[in-house]
Amino acid sequence: MDILRKQPGALPVRPNLLDYDAERATFSWTEVRRSLDGLPGARGLNIAHECVDRHAAGPRSTRIALRWLGRDGAAQDITYAQLRDLTARFANVLAELGVATGDRVFLLCGRIPVLYVALLGALKHRCVVTPLFSAFGPEPIATRMEIGAARVLVTTTSLYRRKVESIRARLASLEHVLLVDDEGATLPPGTLALQPLLDAASPACEIGPTDAEAPALLHFTSGTTGKPKGALHVHQAIVAHYATGRLALDFHPDDVFWCTADPGWITGTSYGIVAPLAHGITQVVDESDFDAERWYEILARERVSVWYTAPTAVRMMMKAGAEAARRHAFPKLRFIASVGEPLNPQAVRWGVEAFGLPIHDNWWQTETGGIMIANFPALDIRPGSMGKPLPGIEAAVVRRTSDGGAEPVDDPGFEGELALRVGWPSMFRTYLNEEARYRRCFAGDWYLTGDLARRDAHGYYWFLGRADDMIKSAGHLIGPFEVESALMEHAAVHEAGVIGKPEPVIGEMVKAFVALKPGIAPGDALKRELLGFARKRLGAAVAPKEIDFVDGLPKTRSGKIMRRLLKARELGLPEGDTSTLEST
Ligand code: AMP
Secondary structure, eight states: OOOBOOOGGGSSSOOSOOOHHHHHHHOOHHHHHHTSOOSTTTOBOOHHIIIIIHHHTSTTTTSEEEEEEOTTSOEEEEEHHHHHHHHHHHHHHHHHTTOOTTOEEEEEOOSOHHHHHHHHHHHHTTOEEEEEOTTOOHHHHHHHHHHHTOSEEEEOHHHIIIIIGGGGGGOTTOOEEEESOOOSSOOOTTOEEHHHHHHHSOSOOOOOOBOTTSEEEEEEEOOSSSSOEEEEEEGGGHHHHHHHHHHTSOOOTTOEEEEOOOTTSHHHHIIIIIHHHHTTOEEEEEOSOOOHHHHHHHHHHTTOSEEEEOHHHHHHHHHHOHHHHHTSOOTTOOEEEEESSOOOHHHHHHHHHHHSSOEEEEEOOGGGOSOOEEOOTTSOBOTTOOBEEOTTOOEEEEEEOTTSOEEEOOOTTOOEEEEEESOOTTSOOEETTOHHHHHTTEETTEEEEEEEEEEOTTSOEEEEEESSSOEEETTEEEOHHHHHHHHHTSTTEEEEEEEEEEETTTEEEEEEEEEEOTTOOOOHHHHHHHHHHHHHHHOTTTSOSEEEEESOOOEETTSOBOHHHHHHHHHTOOOOOOTTEEEO
């Protein structure tokens, strides 16, 4: 088999993980926890203290924590000391407003400095924070804020007017809307301008006692059926962020790190905020969306040394050609990793062509909170494989047993569900208000990931697909149910079935099959109207890109849409077991 061999001795910087087996044998989460401070006076563990205050109090205080690059060429550097003061101000604003420990703070803005300040400031005040994608439409925003019982929302005037005003009446628990850019005198009713509040607040804040098990971050992920699920993570998760920053991303003290993910996706929080700041390194934040040339310039000009990106972005760069990359010099770049969707072997190798470095795939999900399986700098790469479990993580490919349990299968050819033995620090602690749904994710002490995989004889894991109907489009995990529900709000739609249709660059494209109400004629104009309707409600990242009209949808006898069958028919694949099919 094709293997990319590594010669750890020849790497420019000695990797933190040099001997995988030895590290696995000696690894201990308790030991990693010792690399963190804890709140002074043994008052617990708080993410914001580990990410900000402890560095601000030491020799790293003047180091740049965030180098923000604005869409229009503006830039702002924020040192650890400045970040301490800014986040303290935000925590004090919350206190002044009467916001309590444990209250939910939602953030809806692009990658602007205040997003980072508000997230860490809210953690200082011991609130639970949810960053939402600013590309979401009103419907996904409303659903998530309702489930999360948001008390505070930080957003921009423009996003508020476009996406929140129309749903505000549904958000019964929402008390404070803080607008980042008050855009002159006319604040929308029921909102406050954030900047004057920050200016008036004290830049000093002592973080209150924080139980390591206290909730800190609430990240939504989609389900095949039902509403999105709020995966709740606790302050303790930072132990895993710190460990994975060290072992899987190989952070060294002088690194400049760039994670291209938006904090609306957990990667952009765990690795676009927490892990690099926990290590006291400098990280780049780019407000803009993908643009190959801009990205090469950032990598070169900012002297990025560790870069964490996603397969869709890599494939878009591949389209632009390796020569475009080779026109730049990346003398500092030494490690590239990617996550979120399968990384094809060609993309792994393209890294070598364009940057002189392979791209290291790693695997994890919202529920796991941090990287679980990875290709490490010192380990050979088997292109197409997600790599090996992190030291401290026990993974297995399991078979479900008749009594509802799960049993690991050691046979390298076996294809089954990927499972992780419970007990790592960043494991989600529940799905908010849905304890039963949470419990269904476990069999004995195995957490079942919903992904299908196999492990080869060398211990490398290979992703095979999802065990359910979830769609991965440009890195976004999209629940078909949410898309179907939005389409069915349209007066012409009787029912809808939604699938992921393979697409070479973005992985999968959201495609909807729509059956119209009796008497309504299909046609291009209606198709365009439905596409626009869905886009307005769901936002561009979630809405279908393609719609086909059908007379009816295949369903099971219990009435469930058989998306698997829709997909097989779309792709001309065998239809598989259709014994439960009720009608077509
Ligand atoms: P999310 O919770 O949105 O981060 O999505 C997690 C899901 O993305 C996983 O359950 C996988 O289906 C997929 N995923 C994440 N990383 C990889 C990877 N390296 N290769 C293949 N699929 C991945």
